[in-house]
Amino acid sequence: MAFKHWxxxxxxRFAQKCGRYLRGARKRRPDLNWDEFHRVARHFKTDDMGSFPERGFLYQLASDAPVDAQVVEVGSWMGASTCFLAAGLKGPAAKIFAVDNFQGLSTCGEDAAWYNRHFQKLGAASTLEIFKRNFAALGLAARAEPVVSDSLKAAQTLVSRRGAIDLIFxxxxxxxxxxxxxxxxxxxYVKRGGVIAFHDFGSRASGVTQAIFEAIKAGQFAEIVGVANTIIAFRM
Ligand SMILES: C[S@@+](CC[C@H](N)C(=O)[O-])C[C@H]1O[C@@H](n2cnc3c(N)ncnc32)[C@H](O)[C@@H]1O
Structure with missing residues (x-):
């Protein structure tokens, strides 16, 4: 085991990095409940899918969403980003639809190889049970609705929610x-004035960056809400 994983x-390392992030976040947004962010971050100490600024930005976007917000996430994996979003939501009817095949099926070859390696280590064929365990451990299960599906198929089955979603990641x-x-x-699916956010803008995933650039040029988004490392968010 590598020294940094002891x-x-x-x-x-977690205490130092998270502490540094939280000192800045509390100054920037004193109105948000950063103790709740910290609780979720502690649970996902070993997660390597996002940085503190990225996780914090998702938490902030969800916290800024209206009461009882309806959220969609496309690509949930084990539910880390989903939990940060869910933790920021407020209201008894707030809900996050977590769309994923939960099997790491992807047309992006580099990603598919990475997921395969992880599944071999996990000894499992799906991340759905881990996703559910993470939500249960944090007491957030009531806010999550996993949608086990290909993304485009889910966009057909959830069609009644078109125009009614406050935040999409x-x-x-x-x-x-x-x-x-x-x-x-x-x-x-996003309401007028709602937010659409993307991971991996400007990252090694150059196809994501290109697709987002084209959407910007085509005038699909009204304004930029913010950027945190490789997450970029737009208002519709
Ligand atoms: C990078 S991971 C998501 C990480 C997660 N958002 C986080 O930050 O913790 C990408 C996920 O997208 C899923 N995925 C890839 N292509 C998909 C598709 N066409 N439909 C549904 N899920 C897909 C994979 O199964 C994988 O779980």
Whole structure:
């Protein structure tokens, strides 16, 4: 096991990095409940799918959404980003539809190889049970509705929610064609004034960056809400 993964070293690194992030976040947004963010971050200490600024930005976007907000996430994996979103929501009817095949099926070859390696280590064929365990452990299960489906198929089955979603986070298939198709399929779901956010803008996933650039140029988004590392969010 690498030195940085030793439990004591890992905990120390977590405390330092998370503490540094939280000091800035509390100054920037003193109105938000950062203790709740910290609770979720502690649970996902070993998660490597996002940085603190990215997780914090998702938490902030969800906290800024209206009471009883309806949220869609495309690409949930084990539910880390989903939990940060769910933790920020407020109101008894707030809900996050977590769309994923939960099998790491992706047309992006680099991603598919990475998921396969993880599934071999996990000794499982799906991340759905881990997703559910994470939500249950954090007491957030009432806010999550996993949708076990391909993204584009889910956009058909959830059609009654078109135009009624407050916040969408897209972090599914990272190929250019798939990201472009996700934007076309899911942007109409966002309410006017709602938010659509993407992971991996400006990252190694150049297809994602290109698809988002094209959508910006085509005037699909009204304004930028913010950027945190490789997450970019727009108001519709
Ligand atoms: C990068 S992971 C998501 C990570 C998660 N958002 C987080 O930050 O914790 C991408 C996920 O998208 C899913 N995925 C890829 N292509 C998909 C598709 N066409 N439909 C549904 N899910 C897809 C994969 O199964 C994988 O779980």
């Amino acid at each position: 439990p004591l070293v890992r905990d120390l 897209i972090d599914g298939d990272h190929s250019y064609e798939a990201c472009k198709a996700d934007i076309a399929a899911w942007a109409p």
